[in-house]
Amino acid sequence: MHPAFQVKKEDLAATDLTLAVIVPCYNEAExxxxxxxxxxxxxxxxxxxxxxxxxxxxxxxxxxxxQEQDIPNLRIIYHEENKGKGAALVTGFAAAESDIILIQDADFEYDPREYPILLKPIYEGITPVVYGSRFLGGPRKAMNFWNMVANKLLTLATNVLYNAILSDMETCYKVFRRELIEDVIIHARGFDFEPEFTAKILKQGVRIYEVPISYNGREWDEGKKIKWTDAPIALWTLVKYRFVD
Known part of the structure; x- marks a missing residue:
């Protein structure tokens, strides 16, 4: 990994900024x-x-x-029925009080040990938003080919529509200062969260900073939930928010 990304967590912990990690969870007992x-x-x-x-x-x-173990800093919110990843994230955002928000999936595809890499550009004042990219040279498990194609096409559509140069729009690891979304209404309730969030950040004129991360993708028989039918929904979401406020 490039020396610029070799960050010590104690260096970041010394800052005054606070961090909220939001974990949407649906059927992740294992x-x-x-x-x-x-x-x-x-x-x-x-x-x-x-x-x-x-x-x-x-x-x-x-x-x-x-909850009964009274773990410090841990809060758990329950939706009585399944509403979708986007809805869970919106609930988490509303509950967060920290300066920075980081999205963490409730599986092992993304590694929390890479938080320092994700946080460094924000803590140093370089950018208010960082995406962890699976396509910038970090180690990764070989992805399903058609998943990769869908990711690449959706990212290309994002770049064309919003004049950006992202490499991984669909990444889970999105980290941002909370004030970026204080006046933003997120309508997405499912996996269309990723394109809607990205579109609304880019329409603010904010340039998204990317850093390389590792990726240990899981298969559908291991609990992966996103489906091929989510791709056209994501594409439509990108197009819609390019022209609609």
Whole structure:
């Protein structure tokens, strides 16, 4: 990895900025406890906000047990029914009080140990928003070919429509200063969150900063939830918000 990205967490912890990690969770009973342990282990989050989006697989029981342990900085919010990833994130954003928000999926595709890499450009005042890109040379598990094609095409559409040069619009790792979204209404309730959020950030005239991250993608039989049918919805979302406020 380039020396510029070799960051020590103690250097970041010395800043005055606070960090909220938002974790949308739907049917992740096998993963959620370990994911939260890994987030805690990084020791950078002032708030860890889990939004359980109507899980039915036992995730809620695990989260109730974690609540009873009175873990510092951990808050859990429950949706009584499944509303979608976008809805869970909107709930988490509304609950966050920290200066910076970081989105963390409730599985092992993304590694919390890379938070320092993601946070450094914001902490140094270079940018108010950072995306962790899976396509900038970091180590990654070989992705499904058609998933990669869909990602590349949606990112290309983003760049054409919004005059950007992103390499990974669909990445989970989006980190940003909270004031960027204080006056932004997010309508997305599912995986269309990614293109809507990106469109509305770019329409503010904000240039998104990307850093390389690792990626350990999972298969559908391992619980991956995004489907090919989400791609045309994402494309339509990009087009719609290019021309609609």
């Amino acid at each position: 993963n959620i406890a370990e994911v939260l342990r890994r987030v805690q282990a990084v020791e950078l989050a002032d708030e860890i906000i889990v939004v359980d989006d109507g899980s039915t697989d036992g995730s809620r029981n695990i989260l109730h047990e974690l």
